[in-house]
Structures are given as structure tokens and as C-alpha cells.
Amino acid sequence: xxxxxxxxxxxxxxxxxxxxxxxxxxxxxxxxxxxxxxxxxxxxxxxxxxxxxxxxxxxxxxxxxxxxxxxxxxxxxxxxxxxxxxxxxxxxxxxxxxxxxxxxxxxx
Numbered sequence: 001x002x003x004x005x006x007x008x009x010x011x012x013x014x015x016x017x018x019x020x021x022x023x024x025x026x027x028x029x030x031x032x033x034x035x036x037x038x039x040x041x042x043x044x045x046x047x048x049x050x051x052x053x054x055x056x057x058x059x060x061x062x063x064x065x066x067x068x069x070x071x072x073x074x075x076x077x078x079x080x081x082x083x084x085x086x087x088x089x090x091x092x093x094x095x096x097x098x099x100x101x102x103x104x105x106x107x108x
Contacts, residue, residue: 047096057092064089 067082076082 044093047093050096054096057096060085060089060092 064082064085067076067080067085070076071080071082
């Protein structure tokens with residue numbers, strides 16, 4: 001009784017049709033092997049390293065590292081997490097990636 005009630009209000013899916021088989025001699029559409037283009041090299045880690053060594057970025061990187069060291073040592077303010085410093089560092093290094101890739105003729 002309950003099953004009749006549920007089947008009346010709930011939709012059901014059925015697979016009554018038989019699957020058509022391709023005619024003999026013809027192969028089913030096999031997925032074509034696609035040649036994948038090589039992925040472009042990620043220059044961000046290289047530029048990030050160059051950033052830490054450059055005069056322009058070293059101040060931002062040093063400020064972020066100082067904040068991290070202070071927080072990890074327990075000397076930071078309660079709830080301090082260096083998000084602002086990380087944002088400045090990532091933004092600055094991303095701008096360098098963009099500048100670097102524009103010079104080389106590729107896009108980031």
C-alpha cells in the first residue's frame with residue numbers, strides 16, 4: 001500500500017528499451033586521439049624567486065617574512081595573520097610576472 005502510494009507520487013526512471021548495437025563490420029565511434037598541446041611553463045615561481053632577490057620587491061618580501069616570523073614566534077597581536085602583507089607580496093610578484101611575460105611576448 002505504501003509502495004503504491006510512493007510510486008504514484010514519485011517519478012520513476014526505467015530503461016525498457018534495448019540498446020542498439022552497431023552493424024557488424026562498422027566499429028563504434030572510437031574517441032579520436034587528440035594531440036595535447038604542451039602546457040606553458042609557469043613562470044610565477046621563478047619570478048617570485050627573482051622578486052625576493054630584487055631591490056624593488058625585497059622590501060615587500062622582507063616585510064611579509066618579518067610578519068610571518070613574528071606571528072609564528074607568538075609575538076604578534078592576538079588574531080594577527082599577515083593577510084595584508086601576503087596580499088601585497090602576491091600582488092607585487094604577480095605584477096612582475098605580468099611585466100616579465102609582456103616583455104617575452106607571452107601572456108600570463
